Amino acid sequence: MKPFLRQQLARYTDRQGELEFLLSREDIMKDMEQFLKLSREHTDVSAVASRWARYQQREGDLAGAQEMKSDPDMAEMAEEEITSATAELAQLESELQRMLLPKDPDDARPAFVEIRAGTGGDESALFAGDMLRMYMRYADRCGWKSEIISESQSELGGYKEVVVRMEGRAGDGPSGSGNGTGAYGALKFESGGHRVQRVPATETQGRIHTSACTVAVLAEPDEQEAIKINPSDLRIDTYRASGAGGQHINKTDSAVRITHIPTGIVAECQDGRSQHSNKAQALKVLTARIHEKDRSERAAKDAAERKGLIGTGDRSDRIRTYNFPQGRLTDHRINLTLYKLLTIMEGDLDDVVQALQAFEAAEQLAALELGAPG
Secondary structure, eight states, X not given: OOHHHHHHHHHHHHHHHHHHHHXXXXXXXXXHHHHHHHHHHHHHHHHHHHHHHXXXXXXXXXXXXXXXXXXXXXXXXXXXXXXXXXXXXXXXXXXXXHHHSOOOGGGGSOEXXXXXXXXXXXXXXXXXXXXXXXXXXXXXXHTOEEEEEEEEEOXXXXXXXXXXXXXXXXXXXXXXXXXXXXXHHHHGGGOEEEEEEEOOTTOSSOOOEEEEEEEXXXXXXXXXXXXXXOGGGEEEEEEOOOSSSXXXXXXXXXXXXXXXXXXXXXXXXXXXXXXXXXXXXXXXXXXXXXXXXXXXXXXXXXXXXXXXXXXXXXXXXXXXXXXXXXXXXXXXXXXXXXXXXXXXXXXXXXXXXXXXXXXXXXXXXXXXXXXXXX
């Protein structure tokens, strides 16, 4: 194990002792908020400290077994112990590395997935519909709840724009991907431009076309921590919903559009049965968009090279290519290529999600090492 990791882990052992002392004080129960805060930290710190203690124990076992190898009577037993300890140490080191990585508090949150048609006209709108179906099927595999918040359908059955809310923990369903994170933690790397290469249904001469759509994944803010919006900064418009939904949804002004005047950010909802429910959902989407704008601005200050979530929707601005003639998906950020496009479009996103999460973990670990003293 690298020295900088040992230094980090030693701090957890020290902090565990400090927290146990603080929690043992008689006056701690007088401040319940502080008690709960320290208790939560103690739980997290103890999980790391206990794994680190086990790692140190197995290091001692390995050292002892290597010394025993020189004794002919103990050599066979020593070899078995060396094999066992070496395997467990490798597993423990991997676990400890993951536990040391900084956690995004939004990873456990529900997500709003926004899909918009980009370059390519009707084919782009059809592809946006295919993307929606892919994410909805992935949500089903993960055992999540999903709900379309707003939609603008194209004439051929695709979507000019659609917003869906997803809630659940990756790993709840048979898919098991995402390491138990929430919908946002599993899908946040989907944000960006998605390019498709295929023969459109509207193409009569069999030519391959290239079109694109954009995806933005937003964390639904915690109601306790959400950005407080001044009601006077909002303009609320109601209108008659369009599209499918039955007689009620089409005969009343139940659809709601909310505009945040200072930023110009707009959110709308038309799929609920009442103006009240649509207003509540639209306000959630609006808050998520403002929250994401704030996150992006803060991130841009720390990393000027970071691009915006959505991109331009142009063919050249893409994070991923879906090549149907070759049955190939390529994620250009991590040079991942998979020849299982049809199953991916049916919602089998596990390999993609896990590869992107592993890439982020590796980057975080490298940054942790770079920032370590000495």
